[in-house]
Amino acid sequence: MVVSQWTRCEVRALRVVALRLTQEKFAERVGYSAAAVGKWERATSERPVRGESAQDLDTLLAQRTKASIRK
Numbered sequence: 001m002v003v004s005q006w007t008r009c010e011v012r013a014l015r016v017v018a019l020r021l022t023q024e025k026f027a028e029r030v031g032y033s034a035a036a037v038g039k040w041e042r043a044t045s046e047r048p049v050r051g052e053s054a055q056d057l058d059t060l061l062a063q064r065t066k067a068s069i070r071k
Contacts (some may be wrong), residue, residue, distance in 0.1 A: 006057050008050035011040045014057065029055055034038050 003010050015026045015037070023041075027034040040049045040057075041053070049057060 003058065003061060004041065005045060006054050007043045007045055008041050011037070011043065011049065013056065014064070015041075018061075030060055033070070048050055 015021055015023070019026065019029070021029065023037045024034045027037045030037075036053070040053065042048050048054070
C-alpha cells in the first residue's frame with residue numbers, strides 16, 4: 001500500500017483500522033506526542049502531514065504491510 005498524501009483519513013485508518021491503537025499508544029509506537037497525532041488527524045489535503053512525520057508514517061505502514069504479508 002502506498003500513501004501519496006497523509007491526511008486525517010489515512011492517519012486514522014492506520015491508527016484505528018490497521019493497528020487498533022489509541023492516540024496515546026499510537027504516539028508511543030511512532031515516537032511522537034499524542035498532541036502530534038491529534039494534529040495529524042486534523043490534516044487536510046491542503047495541509048497534509050509532511051516531512052519527517054510523513055516519512056515515519058510511511059515506515060510504520062510499510063512495517064505493518066510486511067507483517068500482514070507474512071501471515
